[in-house]
Amino acid sequence: GENVGLHLPTLSxxxxxxxxxxxxxxxxxxxxxxxxxxxxxxxxQFIIDIRSNMDKRQGQRVTVLLNKTVKHLSLQIAxxxxxxxxxxxxxxxxxxxxxxxxLTFGKGTHLIIQP
Amino acid sequence: DTAVSQTPKYLxxxxxxxxxxxxxxxxxxxTMYWYKQDSxxxxxxxxxxxxxxLIINETVPNRFSPKSPDKAHLNLHINxxxxxxxxxxxxxxxxxxxxxxxxxxxxxxxxx
Numbered sequence: 001g002e003n004v005g006l007h008l009p010t011l012s013x014x015x016x017x018x019x020x021x022x023x024x025x026x027x028x029x030x031x032x033x034x035x036x037x038x039x040x041x042x043x044x045q046f047i048i049d050i051r052s053n054m055d056k057r058q059g060q061r062v063t064v065l066l067n068k069t070v071k072h073l074s075l076q077i078a079x080x081x082x083x084x085x086x087x088x089x090x091x092x093x094x095x096x097x098x099x100x101x102x103l104t105f106g107k108g109t110h111l112i113i114q115p
Numbered sequence: 116d117t118a119v120s121q122t123p124k125y126l127x128x129x130x131x132x133x134x135x136x137x138x139x140x141x142x143x144x145x146t147m148y149w150y151k152q153d154s155x156x157x158x159x160x161x162x163x164x165x166x167x168x169l170i171i172n173e174t175v176p177n178r179f180s181p182k183s184p185d186k187a188h189l190n191l192h193i194n195x196x197x198x199x200x201x202x203x204x205x206x207x208x209x210x211x212x213x214x215x216x217x218x219x220x221x222x223x224x225x226x227x
Contacts, residue, residue, distance in 0.1 A: 034215060043119075043205050043218035044158070087156055103148075103216060105158040
């Protein structure tokens, strides 16, 4: 299958700053995108999702932006806190293609919050 | 009130053994999944199970077999364990196929 990839494997930001994690996807048929957060020793935790008929969605301190023209997805975290330190994954769903590969994960970005 | 639970959390075993990992979800979801996460944190889907329909990722060896006694459970049985099977295995569930998936805490398997 096609890959969902991340531009930066590690991102270090100062506490209180905003952070942006980027993700590129290559399958234009994907219609649903999800960001997950995985803390050390835990399973991935759902953060926010977005469907392909939208270009922006906001949650609590997080915003996901979708640019279908360049097949780019980003996660913005406002006013980062120490608890935001984790590995962040983007994932895409290729819609009615079905199959066990209904959700394809990117490689992950490790976000480090500096005090 | 754990949503998706897995047992055991840690599993250390010898090469060639057969082992099972259990998964239960109390969310009333219709679809369950198994993922493998390697040492580089890469997550790859192994199986999805929806309304008694099993969909297998073709790259998964047939030594791996999921078994679902009911909608709330999807267990993973592994025969003839190999060193390369060492990884973290995550169970997940979603209300229906192709919707947001909720993950369990993972089972850390080490094959010696």
